[in-house]
Amino acid sequence: MNDLVIALGWLGIFAPMGLGALGAAIGVSIAGQAAIGAMVETDSGYGRYIGISVIPSSNVIYGIVVMFSLQQPVTAHSAGALFGIGFIAALVLLYTAVWQGRACASAIAASKTKPEIFGLALAPAAIVEGFAVFAFVFALVLARTI
Amino acid sequence: MIAGHDPYVMEMASLPALGPLLGTTTPAISATRLEERLRNLAPEDRADLDALDAALSWDRIDLGESDAAFVAAVTKVVARARNDTLRAALRDRLEIRTLIAALRRRHRGGEAPAHGEAWGYGRFTETIRTHWAAPDFGVGHSFVWVNKARERLEAGDTAGLERVILQAAWDAAGRYGDGHTFDFEAVALYVLRWRLADRWARYDVAAATTRFAALLDAARDAGQPSGIAP
Numbered sequence: 001m002n003d004l005v006i007a008l009g010w011l012g013i014f015a016p017m018g019l020g021a022l023g024a025a026i027g028v029s030i031a032g033q034a035a036i037g038a039m040v041e042t043d044s045g046y047g048r049y050i051g052i053s054v055i056p057s058s059n060v061i062y063g064i065v066v067m068f069s070l071q072q073p074v075t076a077h078s079a080g081a082l083f084g085i086g087f088i089a090a091l092v093l094l095y096t097a098v099w100q101g102r103a104c105a106s107a108i109a110a111s112k113t114k115p116e117i118f119g120l121a122l123a124p125a126a127i128v129e130g131f132a133v134f135a136f137v138f139a140l141v142l143a144r145t146i
Numbered sequence: 147m148i149a150g151h152d153p154y155v156m157e158m159a160s161l162p163a164l165g166p167l168l169g170t171t172t173p174a175i176s177a178t179r180l181e182e183r184l185r186n187l188a189p190e191d192r193a194d195l196d197a198l199d200a201a202l203s204w205d206r207i208d209l210g211e212s213d214a215a216f217v218a219a220v221t222k223v224v225a226r227a228r229n230d231t232l233r234a235a236l237r238d239r240l241e242i243r244t245l246i247a248a249l250r251r252r253h254r255g256g257e258a259p260a261h262g263e264a265w266g267y268g269r270f271t272e273t274i275r276t277h278w279a280a281p282d283f284g285v286g287h288s289f290v291w292v293n294k295a296r297e298r299l300e301a302g303d304t305a306g307l308e309r310v311i312l313q314a315a316w317d318a319a320g321r322y323g324d325g326h327t328f329d330f331e332a333v334a335l336y337v338l339r340w341r342l343a344d345r346w347a348r349y350d351v352a353a354a355t356t357r358f359a360a361l362l363d364a365a366r367d368a369g370q371p372s373g374i375a376p
Contacts, residue, residue, distance in 0.1 A: 030152055030155055030328075033155040033156040033159070034155050034156065034158075034159035034328075035159070036156050036159075036160075037155065037156040037157060037158065037159025037160035037161075038159045038160065040156075040160040040183075041159070041160045041161070041162055102152065102327075102328075105152075105155050105159065105327075105328065106327060108159055109158060109159040109327075112159070112162075113162060113163040114163075
């Protein structure tokens with residue numbers, strides 16, 4: 001039982017980075033495909049499309065920072081907290097990266113036809129980023145209390 | 147699933163917006179380029195799209211075929227469709243055609259189809275048959291455009307009727323777009339709408355050509371200069 005608790009503690013430490021990277025990879029790939037599609041159709045704005053498509057990669061950075069903030073000797077006393085904070089933060093980073101990728105893909109698809117809505121089309125992706133930042137910041141705050 | 151199912155992100159992002167149907171003078175993308183963009187469809191999706199096309203495209207429908215044979219064929223196509231959205235979109239389109247067929251039949255003085263006759267497709271064939279004398283066949287609540295179509299038909303306004311029909315088909319295809327942005331359904335609904343826009347654009351060219359020829363004839367008959375250098 002003690003070994004399981006310790007393993008969960010380690011899972012909590014690495015999950016934000018691991019699942020954050022997984023979500024970022026999926027999100028960037030979705031938005032990247034949309035960027036490639038848009039570049040086929042348009043004659044300009046290529047850099048802008050590629051720029052939008054990498055937005056979900058910020059989640060892996062948040063994951064790395066959370067991982068370092070949780071990094072400490074894993075004991076039966078601290079493992080539960082490490083798992084709870086780390087794993088929930090990881091889930092948020094995973095999902096927000098994927099769905100941010102979809103939001104970015106939609107923004108790319110819409111703004112290629114109507115470039116004037118480029119800024120507004122990015123609003124959903126920015127709001128999703130805000131939720132990831134909430135999880136990131138409060139994971140850091142709680143990590144200090146362990 | 148974490149990521150949902152978005153197999154055609156690149157394809158959909160590479161297709162231009164179609165815009166409103168009735169404002170279309172040329173399709174947003176040519177048939178050749180559309181075909182190029184759809185080259186990467188999975189074979190089973192390609193087959194579904196072709197089946198959909200075969201059931202709806204007038205070019206691929208055997209007009210010598212009996213109504214019963216056509217109804218049997220499209221019933222098979224609808225049953226074989228692998229997802230609910232396409233099945234519903236195809237059904238709606240065929241129901242629109244059924245209703246238009248009923249309007250035309252009645253306008254020609256035709257009697258109501260006999261009980262059990264395979265004359266149309268969909269959920270409303272029996273309602274239409276039993277309400278043959280009603281102006282909207284008793285389906286006006288489901289097809290709000292039917293009275294407008296009847297008025298155009300009775301007035302002999304064929305262009306106006308075509309506009310009503312295409313707009314109804316366009317709206318029906320758009321009804322299922324919610325939640326489908328980058329999947330096969332999105333591709334299929336885009337193609338359905340593109341075919342309508344293409345058809346509308348062709349009508350427009352044909353109408354303009356006819357009008358131009360008529361104006362030339364009128365000018366020649368009146369012995370006035372046409373304004374065009376010989």
